[in-house]
Amino acid sequence: MRAVRLLLFVVGAAATAYGGSLLLPQLGTAMPWLIGGPVLHDVLVAPLVGLVGLALGRLVTNRFRRAWIVAGLMASATLLLIAVPLLWRPPSAPPNPGLPDRDYPLGLAVGLAVIWAAIAVVLVVAATVDRRVADRRTDRP
Amino acid sequence: MIRRPRVPAPEDFTAPSHSPLVTARLGLWLGVAFGLCFGTGLLSHYIQHPPGWFTWPTRPVNLYRVTQGVHVLSGVAAIPLLLAKLWSVYPRLFVRPPVRQPIRLSAHALERISVLVLVCAAFFELVTGLFNVAQSYPWGFFFPTAHYAVAWLVVGAMLLHVAVKLPVARAALSTPLRRRRAVQAATPGVDDRDSSERRAFLRTSAGVAGIAVLATAGVTVPWLRRVSPLAWRSASGPQGVPINRTAAAARIAVPPDWRLEIVWPGGRDSLSLADLAALPQRTAELPIACVEGWSASAHWTGVPVVALLRRAGAPTGRPVRVTSLETDGLYAASTLPAVHARDPLTLLALRINGEQLSPDHGYPCRLIAPSRPGVLQTKWVARLEVLR
Numbered sequence A: 001m002r003a004v005r006l007l008l009f010v011v012g013a014a015a016t017a018y019g020g021s022l023l024l025p026q027l028g029t030a031m032p033w034l035i036g037g038p039v040l041h042d043v044l045v046a047p048l049v050g051l052v053g054l055a056l057g058r059l060v061t062n063r064f065r066r067a068w069i070v071a072g073l074m075a076s077a078t079l080l081l082i083a084v085p086l087l088w089r090p091p092s093a094p095p096n097p098g099l100p101d102r103d104y105p106l107g108l109a110v111g112l113a114v115i116w117a118a119i120a121v122v123l124v125v126a127a128t129v130d131r132r133v134a135d136r137r138t139d140r141p
Numbered sequence B: 001m002i003r004r005p006r007v008p009a010p011e012d013f014t015a016p017s018h019s020p021l022v023t024a025r026l027g028l029w030l031g032v033a034f035g036l037c038f039g040t041g042l043l044s045h046y047i048q049h050p051p052g053w054f055t056w057p058t059r060p061v062n063l064y065r066v067t068q069g070v071h072v073l074s075g076v077a078a079i080p081l082l083l084a085k086l087w088s089v090y091p092r093l094f095v096r097p098p099v100r101q102p103i104r105l106s107a108h109a110l111e112r113i114s115v116l117v118l119v120c121a122a123f124f125e126l127v128t129g130l131f132n133v134a135q136s137y138p139w140g141f142f143f144p145t146a147h148y149a150v151a152w153l154v155v156g157a158m159l160l161h162v163a164v165k166l167p168v169a170r171a172a173l174s175t176p177l178r179r180r181r182a183v184q185a186a187t188p189g190v191d192d193r194d195s196s197e198r199r200a201f202l203r204t205s206a207g208v209a210g211i212a213v214l215a216t217a218g219v220t221v222p223w224l225r226r227v228s229p230l231a232w233r234s235a236s237g238p239q240g241v242p243i244n245r246t247a248a249a250a251r252i253a254v255p256p257d258w259r260l261e262i263v264w265p266g267g268r269d270s271l272s273l274a275d276l277a278a279l280p281q282r283t284a285e286l287p288i289a290c291v292e293g294w295s296a297s298a299h300w301t302g303v304p305v306v307a308l309l310r311r312a313g314a315p316t317g318r319p320v321r322v323t324s325l326e327t328d329g330l331y332a333a334s335t336l337p338a339v340h341a342r343d344p345l346t347l348l349a350l351r352i353n354g355e356q357l358s359p360d361h362g363y364p365c366r367l368i369a370p371s372r373p374g375v376l377q378t379k380w381v382a383r384l385e386v387l388r
């Protein structure tokens, strides 16, 4: 394992140095876009996720139900992120006829609706099954 | 209960998703996603800027379409995986540095710096890639070179990261997520519940990555075209194929006396559009496969480049430089490598899907070759030059 780690170190350091040297001429303009991700994530996104998680833990005590709601939130957030460049088109973009050539707000709305409808179905079915099982148990003499 | 606010410590995060068992698996998946991105990206880079030792096959004709489709879709899959991984390791942001031990402190600092480079670079690649496919450039740098340079940063920093984490990762990956039945039955409790929540978090992350791919894959997978709501391109467009650069944007004015020039060491020839149309035509189904990951197939009709060269008496089996009427711009010319130049499917196309090429598709004629990026399929061709 030591040899493997050493090899990874050497190759990794070389590749990082090569990438850095390639980036050097554009480092100034690229810097905000490099730093922006982790800063936004660490001071904004992650604390927000934590707060939502805490709130959800209080509001939804059934773990099965909570897991599905969490899945819905994760999927929705991902679709929203992917849609950002399609919905927000800053004026610096060059003219590109035929693009975007779809109704993205509608597509996004439909995608989110499908996800939450599927989750609602799962939760309703699970709740019905739970109730049946509970009923059968109480029916027993 | 009122607690005084303070900076959290890693121990404050008790959710099972922060377990190294989860982190290592997400890391592995992220490594695969970024690995695919890097491999296919490097191929695309070499196809466009071939070093001497590099050759790229012409068959299957969809090869570049597939590699570049994998490139953008594994990048899309990496978005939820990266966020899940960062959530999994968020507590480690608050690890207190070993301030009193200078040697351990400097090791800690080095590791933190390498991880910072990794996270910066990973976000950069995903964000700039996503904006680029939407042809949106809200920044000051030149996208292709910056995206390429930072790709090396991601891969290098990831190798360093794996070198550091290898012992933890190996231990975590060889620990099964699911406890064995006997143990579970004997001690049902917190551990059991944690194990199921860990699996749920991993399952959800993988599922969301799948949804993200489904939501965009229609850019290149024909049977998903109508399914993917966030595909940045549909397959429609004038004459059935989308257009990236219009004749107006390229400021093309086809002169009335347009002739195709063919030049080789020691000779030259030229043909009018009527001459070209009078030559034996060949029809081939070939994709336009853009670096931006979208692709669409069409039936192209025209004269194979190799037949044109043969007829003119020019040497074949050599690279051919194809120049456009476009006077400026990065893509005003491209070089066909020898393997592509001698392939009978490499056409100088006059027609698309049975119609004459529209000005936006490259009238009077355009290059269409198998297994190449769309940016190298030069439109509004004016000149073919056989290189040495």
Ligand code: HEM
Residues within 6 Å of the ligand: B019, B020, B023, B024, B025, B026, B027, B028, B030, B031, B032, B034, B082, B085, B086, B089, B092, B093, B115, B118, B119, B122, B158, B161, B162, B165, B168, B169, B172
């Ligand atoms: C783009 C790719 C990746 C990113 C951005 C990333 C990010 C991170 C970050 C920020 C940390 C916390 C660092 C710390 O301990 O202070 C971490 C930890 C870790 N990563 Fe990665 N990682 C990536 C790929 C990988 C890969 C390929 C593996 C290999 C399996 C991996 C395995 C781990 C492990 C085992 C830990 C330590 C977890 C612990 O000690 O609790 N990561 N990663």
